[in-house]
Amino acid sequence: xxxxxxxxxxxxxxxxxxxxxxxxxxxxxxxxxxxxxxxxxxxxxxxxxxxxxxxxxxxxxxxxxxxxxxxxxxxxxxxxxxxxxxxxxxxxxxxxxxxxxxxxxxxxxxxxxxxxxxxxxxxxxxxxxxxxxxxxxxxxxxxxxxxxxxxxxxxxxxxxxxxxxxxxxxxxxxxxxxxxxxxxxxxxxxxxxxxxxxxxxxxxxxxxxxxxxxxxxxxxxxxxxxxxxxxx
Numbered sequence: 001x002x003x004x005x006x007x008x009x010x011x012x013x014x015x016x017x018x019x020x021x022x023x024x025x026x027x028x029x030x031x032x033x034x035x036x037x038x039x040x041x042x043x044x045x046x047x048x049x050x051x052x053x054x055x056x057x058x059x060x061x062x063x064x065x066x067x068x069x070x071x072x073x074x075x076x077x078x079x080x081x082x083x084x085x086x087x088x089x090x091x092x093x094x095x096x097x098x099x100x101x102x103x104x105x106x107x108x109x110x111x112x113x114x115x116x117x118x119x120x121x122x123x124x125x126x127x128x129x130x131x132x133x134x135x136x137x138x139x140x141x142x143x144x145x146x147x148x149x150x151x152x153x154x155x156x157x158x159x160x161x162x163x164x165x166x167x168x169x170x171x172x173x174x175x176x177x178x179x180x181x182x183x184x185x186x187x188x189x190x191x192x193x194x195x196x197x198x199x200x201x202x203x204x205x206x207x208x209x210x211x212x213x214x215x216x217x218x219x220x221x222x223x224x225x226x227x228x229x230x231x232x
Contacts, residue, residue, distance in 0.1 A: 061091060068100065077104050088120075095125030099134055111142040122151075129158035133165040140168070145176045163193040167201065174204065184208040 064087055072080035081104050087097045102117035118135040125131055136151030149172055155165035170186030173179040187205040191198060 057094075061087070061094075065094075065097065068097075072100060072104065077108065080104060092120070093124055095121040095123075095128060095131055098124060099131050102134060102138060106138055106141060111138060114138040115142050115144070122154075127158060129155040129162050129165065132158065133162065133168065136165070136168060136172075140172060140176070145172060148172055149177065161193055163190055166190045166193065170201075174208070180208045180211055 064083060068080045068083035068087065071077075071083065081101065084097050084101045084104070087094065088101060091097065098117045098121035102114045102121060105111075105117055106114035115135070115138045118131065118138050121131040122128070122135055132151050132155035136148045136155065139145070139148035139151055149169065152165045152169035152172065155162050156169070159165070166186055167190045170183045170190060173186065174183035184205055187201050187208070191201060191205065194201070
């Protein structure tokens with residue numbers, strides 16, 4: 001059985017969010033780290049996604065943000081966090097500042113703080129699909145699977161071809177929500193968007209096609225009914 005770590009293509013990604021404000025044009029997307037446990041504990045140097053902010057930003061603010069990103073790329077997380085916190089206090093309207101704070105928190109294992117920061121990011125920049133995807137990752141890490149699903153689906157509503165969000169949602173359905181059919185659908189859609197293919201996801205999809213559905217029993221039906229009643 002594949003592990004959670006092995007299925008973590010984007011779930012603990014280390015790419016920086018180089019967006020200060022809202023979404024405009026996007027450059028080459030950041031590559032996700034390898035799906036290995038070692039990549040989670042020692043991520044590779046991050047790339048950035050360059051997005052032009054929709055609101056005017058002073059040269060001083062942009063320079064401060066750039067210095068924070070440089071520190072973050074170099075692994076100087078404490079320095080980057082200090083600079084980003086100062087920016088967040090002075091400019092709470094800049095979603096990219098909150099998003100990068102969320103990444104720092106998440107990589108340090110502070111999942112609740114990551115959720116809080118990324119919620120501020122999507123509030124500041126609600127049309128930025130990348131921020132919703134990162135929020136979904138934080139929700140998943142914090143055990144909030146229903147909210148993770150909503151965040152990924154929101155990202156895909158903003159960008160129907162957002163491959164990372166599609167893969168993350170597929171993994172969520174596969175490992176955490178127990179819906180293999182939906183996971184398979186999302187893996188297949190993701191593979192269509194993967195320009196160079198993805199051997200691991202191809203294997204996961206093949207495994208799901210071979211997986212037999214669990215038998216329906218009176219006990220499982222009663223458990224499902226009970227769970228539904230509790231949810232109401």
